[in-house]
Amino acid sequence: MRPEVQAALENALGQRVKSASPMRGGDVSDAFDVRLAGGDRAFVKTRADLPALAFEREAEGLLWLAEASAVRIPRVLAFSKTEPGFLALEHIEAAAPSTAAEERLGRELAALHRFGAPRFGLSTSNFLATLPQENGERADWASFYRMRRLDPLLERARARGLVSRGLSSRFERLYERLPDLVGPAEAPARLHGDLWGGNWLADRAGVPYLIDPAVYAGHREIDLAMMRLFGGFGRRVFAAYEEAYPLSPGASERVELYQLYPLLAHAVMFGSGYIGQIESALSAYV
Structure with a gap:
């Protein structure tokens, strides 16, 4: 851990850091298992080239999810509003998730989505991994999905x-059809926003937790579509979700539509290797 981060952390927590051991699994940030002089333990994440605002927004996102009292969210211990950026959370001792933990995750994710929000979007912007995410609120989901999700990443x-003239034309044709493709009208769901398999864990008691969110209010199927994109969720997660909060007709036909956003994000972050998947997803609609 960088000395300036340790000093800021100690100041925020009011305790001396005894040790800070690097942890595996930090895909965006550097992660540490921190032992404090008072005997407490914390999970701390930081990254030198990521602004402190990113960690502040993540802390706010965790608190926003926790408001629903649905799925468990790690307790926020401290975060920085000025450089150096960091976020300190309660330490969760993770274990291999059981079938019961997966079923509980499905039910509790359904409860989180049901808790909802007043409008599509969020009052503040935040970050999807390292990418700025604009959340300006909209009254309808189709325009939000185009203007706040697909369009900004397509421009990036x-x-x-990375975008050929042909691919750009296909997105324009998709936009013409979007109001008819997004599915039956639903109230805005309270979304995790970056729900791949690395962003949930179960503790030793089998309690599931959500971590590393990119929150906003949107169509609940976009969380579920991302869960199917990269794996990491067992069949029982989806079955338990469906039992608790049945999906609208035609949901299976909209999976690729809602995978376009994370696929575009990966193309922007990691390059042209994701363009083929984007083109394949578009083929279901245009």
Whole structure:
């Protein structure tokens, strides 16, 4: 851990850091298992080239999810509003998730989505991994999905030279059909926003936790579509969710539509290797 981060952490927590051991699994940030002089333990994440605002927004997102009292969220211990950026959370001793933990995750994710929010979007912007995520609120989901999700990332991908004229044309045709494709109208769901398999864990008692969110209010199927994109969720998660909060008709036909956002994000972050998947997803609609 960088000395300036340790000093800021000690100041925020009011305790001396006894040790800070690097942890595996930090895909975006550097992660540490921190032991404090008072006997407490914390999980701390930081990254030198990520602004402190990213950690502040993540802390706010965790608190926003916790408001629903649905799925367990790690307790926020401290975060920085000025450089150096860091976020300190309660330490969760993770264990291999059982079938019961997966079923509980499905039910509790359904409860989180049901808790909802007043409008599509969020009052503040935040970050999807390292990418700025604009959440300006909209009254309808189709326009939000186009203007706040697909369009900004398509422009970033275009600036990186990843979008051909043909691919751009296909997105324009998709936009024409979008109001008819997004599914039956639903109230805004309270979303995790970056729900791949690495962003949940179960503790030793089998209690599931959500971590590393990119929150906003949106269509609940976008969380579920991302869960199917990269794996990490057993069949019982989806079955328990469906039992608790049945999906609208045609949901299986919208999976690829809602995978376009994370696929575009991965293309912007990691390059052209994801363009083929984007084109394949589009083929279901245009």
